[in-house]
Amino acid sequence: MSEEQRYRPDDDCPLFSERLEEHIVALTRGDLPNHGRFCGNCYTPLSHDSARCPHCGALTDGPLAPVDAIPDELIDMLREQRKTESRIVTTFAYSGFVLAIVTGLAIVLGIPYLRAHLLPATIVYGLYLLIAGRTFAGVLGGYYGDHIAYDRARTRMRMRWAAWVSAR
Numbered sequence: 001m002s003e004e005q006r007y008r009p010d011d012d013c014p015l016f017s018e019r020l021e022e023h024i025v026a027l028t029r030g031d032l033p034n035h036g037r038f039c040g041n042c043y044t045p046l047s048h049d050s051a052r053c054p055h056c057g058a059l060t061d062g063p064l065a066p067v068d069a070i071p072d073e074l075i076d077m078l079r080e081q082r083k084t085e086s087r088i089v090t091t092f093a094y095s096g097f098v099l100a101i102v103t104g105l106a107i108v109l110g111i112p113y114l115r116a117h118l119l120p121a122t123i124v125y126g127l128y129l130l131i132a133g134r135t136f137a138g139v140l141g142g143y144y145g146d147h148i149a150y151d152r153a154r155t156r157m158r159m160r161w162a163a164w165v166s167a168r
Helices: 018-029 072-110 112-116 118-167
Strands: none
Touching: 018 072, 072 112, 072 118, 112 118
């Protein structure tokens, strides 16, 4: 899935705003410095004239004043979330490809004609791997893996976020 089509559960979880996530990704790539004006509650980037956070609604003159940098702990949280998502999606995608390999072998070995003739068996197996490998990897990794990975990583993120909020 592309970034625009990334799975998003409908759970009203206010952890990271899209702007904060984009900012942290740009920061880790070295495209932006960790300097600016960020909400003191949710760390969403703010313009200099903002009186209220566009993500969480916190007032900039409230008890949690804007900060100049995103805390390293939040950057680590997003990195861990992305790493968990990537690991699970990749595992599901490779599982889909392994499934294509095994079912392709079963087809080739299960049909007596193909078992007896190497060239047609190789052609059928190769075509099957091209089509089924991409399809199974896409369905298992791109759909099921993405949903499971995002939910699992988000659950871990919620626990880390709750610990972070209670500790600050």
